[in-house]
Amino acid sequence: MTYLLNALSLLITLAFDAVATLLVLRLLAEASRADFNNPLSQFVYRYTNPVLAPIRRVLPNWRRINLAALQLAWLTMLLKLLLLYALLGIMPRPLGLLVQALAELLDFVLLLYIVLIFGWSLLSMFAVDRRQPLLRLAGAIVEPLLRPLHGKLIAGQIDFAPMAVMIVLLLARLLLAQPLMDLGARLALGG
Numbered sequence: 001m002t003y004l005l006n007a008l009s010l011l012i013t014l015a016f017d018a019v020a021t022l023l024v025l026r027l028l029a030e031a032s033r034a035d036f037n038n039p040l041s042q043f044v045y046r047y048t049n050p051v052l053a054p055i056r057r058v059l060p061n062w063r064r065i066n067l068a069a070l071q072l073a074w075l076t077m078l079l080k081l082l083l084l085y086a087l088l089g090i091m092p093r094p095l096g097l098l099v100q101a102l103a104e105l106l107d108f109v110l111l112l113y114i115v116l117i118f119g120w121s122l123l124s125m126f127a128v129d130r131r132q133p134l135l136r137l138a139g140a141i142v143e144p145l146l147r148p149l150h151g152k153l154i155a156g157q158i159d160f161a162p163m164a165v166m167i168v169l170l171l172a173r174l175l176l177a178q179p180l181m182d183l184g185a186r187l188a189l190g191g
Contacts, residue, residue, distance in 0.1 A: 005087055012087070016080035017108070022048050023073040024109055025141075031064045034140035040133045077104040085188070096188025103180035110173045114166050117142045121162040 026048045028034075034041050048069065055068035078101035085092045092100075120138040128135060142162075149161035 009084055009087055012080060012083050016076050016083075020073050020076045020080075020105070020108055021112065023052075023069045023076065024112055025137075026052070027066050027069040027073065028109075028112075028141045029137065030061075030066045030069075032140050032144055033064070034137055038133050038136050040137045073108075074101055074105050077101040077108065080104070090189070092188035093190055096184050096186065096190075098184075100181060100184025100188055103177055103184050107173055107177035107181065110169050110177060113142070113145065114169050117145070117162050117166055117169075 022044055025044045029041055029044060036042070036045070051072065052066070052068045055072065056066075059067045059071060061067060078097065081097060081101055081104065082092070085097075116138045120135065120142050123132075123135050123138075130136075142165075145165050146161050149164055151159075151161075153160040153164055
């Protein structure tokens with residue numbers, strides 16, 4: 001029976017993480033003012049706008065932060081955790097579930113940034129067309145994080161700024177997201 005539970009939890013995690021990816025990409029693309037004419041930006045906008053448009057009427061943007069996308073991404077993580085707990089036959093405490101969902105979202109965003117920075121820096125090392133949609137969207141999203149270190153960590157022809165930012169993001173996962181996740185789990189399970 002645990003094999004079936006593992007398979008179901010994998011499918012639940014994949015489905016909810018796919019939705020969260022779209023919502024977080026929308027949030028990050030708007031915050032970094034990514035090019036809307038990019039086909040990937042249009043894809044993300046097209047598939048998130050039907051859900052976000054009604055919520056944005058009630059919950060408008062704050063500066064360049066799409067609060068509706070942020071709230072829906074958090075609710076997505078909350079529902080994912082609730083379903084995973086239900087698979088195990090556990091009814092978590094509400095406060096712990098809320099904290100754990102926040103920690104899951106923080107960890108998800110940090111991991112997404114790590115993947116985007118790694119992919120963007122790897123693609124930029126090769127002779128790839130700079131107008132390629134994936135490279136343009138990833139570049140627009142990671143640029144605000146890399147800008148403070150731009151040109152400061154160069155050795156020869158290699159810029160170590162992406163590596164330094166990825167190390168900081170990994171440390172943030174270990175020192176911020178993981179303790180918050182542990183706290184949420186303890187509160188959810190009543191420990």
